[in-house]
Amino acid sequence: MPNKAVIAPKSTEKKKGFMPFFVAAIAGILAPGAYLLGYSYYEGYMNAFGVETDGFPVSAPNVYVLSYQTVGYFLLSIGEVVVKALDGLLVAPIIYWAFGALGLSVGGIFWLLKAIRKEPHPLVQRFFEQVKRIISWLHWENNDFTKSIGIVGVASYSLVLLASVLISIALFWWLLPLSAYAKGKEVAANRIELFREKGCHPDPKSKWDNCFFIVDETGRQVHEGLLIAMNDSFVAILKKDGSYLLKRKDGYLLRRQLH
Incomplete structure (x- = not known):
C-alpha cells in the first residue's frame, strides 16, 4: 500500500500582538493612579474637618468610588469652563469677526485654487523652476550637509520630546492627586460653611x-x-x-x- 503524505494540521493559535501588553500596561498605571486620586480626595475632605485619616481608614472599594466621584467633579469643572468660554465667544462683535474671518479664508482659498489652474506667467514659471533646483540641491539625498543637519535635528527633537513626555507624566502624576486633595477640601468646606450659617x-x-x-x-x-x-x-x-x-x-x- 503506497505511503500517504501526512499533512500536519494548521495551528489555530493566533499570535499575540502588542495590544494585550499595551492594555495591561495601561491597567497597571490606572489602578494605582485611581487609588491615589480617591485617597487624596478623602484626605483633603477629612483634613478640612480637622480629623486625621489614620483613625478612620477607608476600604479600597470606597477609595475607587471616591476616585470615580472626583473624576466626575473634574469633568463638571471642565464643562463649566468650556461653557463660559463659549458664552464669551458667542457675543455680537466676536461672532461677527469670526464669520468674517471664515468668509475671507474661504474666499482666499477659492482664489488660490483658481490661480493655480491658470497658465503661470513665464517669469513666475522660471522662479518656481529655480526654487525647485535649490530644493533638489538641498535635499538630504543629494547633500550630505543637509543630511547631517537632519540627523542632528531629529536626534535633538527626539531627546527634547522624550524629556517633555517624562516631565509631563511626572507633573500629571502629582498634580492630579493635589487637585483631588483640594477638591475634597473644597467639598468639606462648603458643608462646614452651610452648617455654620443654618x-x-x-x-x-x-x-x-x-x-x-x-x-x-x-x-x-x-x-x-x-x-x-x-x-x-x-x-x-x-x-x-x-x-x-x-x-x-x-x-x-x-x-x-x-x-
Whole structure:
C-alpha cells in the first residue's frame, strides 16, 4: 500500500500582538493612579474637618468610588469652563469677526485654487523652476550637509520630546492627586460653611436632617452635629465649636430625623 503524505494540521493559535501588553500596561498605571486620586480626595475632605485619616481608614472599594466621584467633579469643572468660554465667544462683535474671518479664508482659498489652474506667467514659471533646483540641491539625498543637519535635528527633537513626555507624566502624576486633595477640601468646606450659617436643618429635596444625633441608653440626646466619619470604635462629628472624636459606647445610638 503506497505511503500517504501526512499533512500536519494548521495551528489555530493566533499570535499575540502588542495590544494585550499595551492594555495591561495601561491597567497597571490606572489602578494605582485611581487609588491615589480617591485617597487624596478623602484626605483633603477629612483634613478640612480637622480629623486625621489614620483613625478612620477607608476600604479600597470606597477609595475607587471616591476616585470615580472626583473624576466626575473634574469633568463638571471642565464643562463649566468650556461653557463660559463659549458664552464669551458667542457675543455680537466676536461672532461677527469670526464669520468674517471664515468668509475671507474661504474666499482666499477659492482664489488660490483658481490661480493655480491658470497658465503661470513665464517669469513666475522660471522662479518656481529655480526654487525647485535649490530644493533638489538641498535635499538630504543629494547633500550630505543637509543630511547631517537632519540627523542632528531629529536626534535633538527626539531627546527634547522624550524629556517633555517624562516631565509631563511626572507633573500629571502629582498634580492630579493635589487637585483631588483640594477638591475634597473644597467639598468639606462648603458643608462646614452651610452648617455654620443654618445649623441643623432638613434637606429640601430628601427631607432628611443634615445632622446626626447621638442618644444614650436613657434616650437623652447627648450630641448633635454633622457626621464626619465613623467606625467600630469612634464617631467624628462637627459641632458649632469644632470637631469632636467620640468613643462609641454600647448603649449609644446614632439617630437622624426625617422631616
